[in-house]
Amino acid sequence: MIHLIAIAIPPTGNHRLMPICMGGRGRLVKSPKFRKWEKETGEDIRGRTDPIEDKDLFVRITLRWPDKRKRDIDGPVKSLLDLVVREKFILDDSLISRLEVVRYKPDEHDLMPGTCDIFIQSMKDYRCPF
Numbered sequence: 001m002i003h004l005i006a007i008a009i010p011p012t013g014n015h016r017l018m019p020i021c022m023g024g025r026g027r028l029v030k031s032p033k034f035r036k037w038e039k040e041t042g043e044d045i046r047g048r049t050d051p052i053e054d055k056d057l058f059v060r061i062t063l064r065w066p067d068k069r070k071r072d073i074d075g076p077v078k079s080l081l082d083l084v085v086r087e088k089f090i091l092d093d094s095l096i097s098r099l100e101v102v103r104y105k106p107d108e109h110d111l112m113p114g115t116c117d118i119f120i121q122s123m124k125d126y127r128c129p130f
Contacts, residue, residue: 002049002089002120006112009063010037010079012071034079042087051089056123059084060100066114073103080118090120097123 010016017028030038061080065071081093090096 001122001125002052002118004045004048004084004089004118006115007045007080007083007118008037008041009066009114009116010034010041010076010083013075016079037079038083038086041083045083045089046087049089051091052120052122053091054122054124055091055095057090057096058098058100058121058123058126059096060102060117060119062102062104062117062119064104064111064113064115068105073101076116077101080116084118084120098126 011031011033015031016034018031020027020029059081061077063073063076077099081096084090085093
């Protein structure tokens with residue numbers, strides 16, 4: 001079981017990629033803001049726990065938005081899962097069988113707004129809540 005607590009929420013999808021021209025062709029590259037988040041968050045979580053090598057995983061992501069603006073719940077999910085794979089907590093995000101994303105509004109939980117928690121466990125240890 002892995003429990004990563006108080007990870008900074010990644011930049012929005014509008015700030016993840018930026019267009020540039022390379023060799024006369026348009027390309028999308030990671031924005032400086034997104035690369036900074038990847039580097040700082042990766043350093044923050046690196047080595048917190050041992051990796052899970054199971055091939056059937058349950059992942060719960062709990063989001064705490066920094067303010068009351070409307071946001072899509074699935075916005076940060078891909079970036080967070082890619083970070084967990086890059087830091088070798090799991091082998092690949094294709095091994096996730098069940099994914100749960102929970103959103104808290106700022107007035108519900110004032111505990112560290114703008115952060116999220118990631119909980120990962122094997123499906124053999126997972127207990128369905130219903």
